[in-house]
Amino acid sequence: MQSNSEVSKDYDRIFSTHGLRAGDSYYKWIISIFGGINNKTFLDISCGEGIVLREAEKQGAIVFGVDISQEALKKARVNSPKSYLALSDGEKVCFNERFDYITCLGSIEHYNCPEAGCLEISRLLKEDGKAVIVLP
Numbered sequence: 001m002q003s004n005s006e007v008s009k010d011y012d013r014i015f016s017t018h019g020l021r022a023g024d025s026y027y028k029w030i031i032s033i034f035g036g037i038n039n040k041t042f043l044d045i046s047c048g049e050g051i052v053l054r055e056a057e058k059q060g061a062i063v064f065g066v067d068i069s070q071e072a073l074k075k076a077r078v079n080s081p082k083s084y085l086a087l088s089d090g091e092k093v094c095f096n097e098r099f100d101y102i103t104c105l106g107s108i109e110h111y112n113c114p115e116a117g118c119l120e121i122s123r124l125l126k127e128d129g130k131a132v133i134v135l136p
Contacts, residue, residue, distance in 0.1 A: 024051065024055070027051045027052040027054075027055045028055050030052055030055075030103060030105065030132055030134075031052065031055045031056055031059060033130075033132055034101050034130055034132070036059075037056060037059050037060065037061040037100070037101060038059060038060035038061065039060060039061075039062065040061050040062070040100035040101060041061070041062050041064065041097070041098075041099045041100045041101070042056040042061040042062065042063050042064065042099065042100065042101045042102075042103075043063075043064045043065070043066070043093075043095070043099040043101070043102045043103075043124060044056075044063075044064070044065045044066075044102075044103045044104070044105070045065075045066055045090045045093060045102065045103070045104040045107070045108075045117070045120070045121065046066070046067055046068070046090045046104055046105070046107030046108070047065030047066060047067050047072070047073075047076055047083075047085070048067060048069075048072045048075075048076070048107075049072060049075040049076055049079055050065055050072075050073075050075060050076025050077070050078075050079040050080040050083060050085075051079055051080075052103055052105060053065045053076060053079070053080035053083045054079045054080040056101075057080050057082050057083065061101070063080060063082065063083040063084070064083065064084045064085070064086075064095065064097075064099070065080070065083050065084075065085050065086075066085070066086050066087070066088035066090065066093055066094065066095070067085075067087070067088070068087070068088070068089050068090070070087055073085050073086075073087060090104065090107060090108065090111055090117045090120065091111050091112065091113055091116035091117050091120060092116070092120065093120050093124060095124060097124070098124060098125065098126045098129070099124055099125060099126060099129060100126055100129050100130075101129060101130055101131070101132075102121050102124060102125050102129065102130075102131040102132075103131070103132045103133075103134075104117065104121060104131070104132075104133045104134070105132070105133075105134045106134050106135070106136050108133060108135065109135050109136070118133075121133065
């Protein structure tokens with residue numbers, strides 16, 4: 001098991017070089033699962049480069065993202081400039097707000113404790129909210 005510091009360094013290295021992302025159509029499809037998101041709160045946990053945040057922002061959502069990598073967040077700030085971004089571990093997210101929509105795309109299986117990540121999504125999701133979790 002790696003420490004959060006080691007994981008952060010690994011992802012900083014990845015995002016400072018080639019990054020990790022799918023094509024834009026994938027992120028548009030993820031957003032379409034929710035239906036209308038205008039004026040709704042949207043959180044992407046392990047947001048990476050912020051591409052899904054950008055798509056949610058385009059559709060009028062109030063967007064938030066967290067990632068363990070500072071390098072990923074630098075790219076997310078460029079891709080989704082209106083997003084509220086924070087350096088945070090997906091197993092213990094720094095927000096206390098509750099969100100209408102939450103995504104965690106291809107990341108939770110890399111956590112030291114995926115169950116903790118699932119509990120965080122549950123904690124942060126509004127009672128009538130929706131989450132999309134993708135495991136490759």
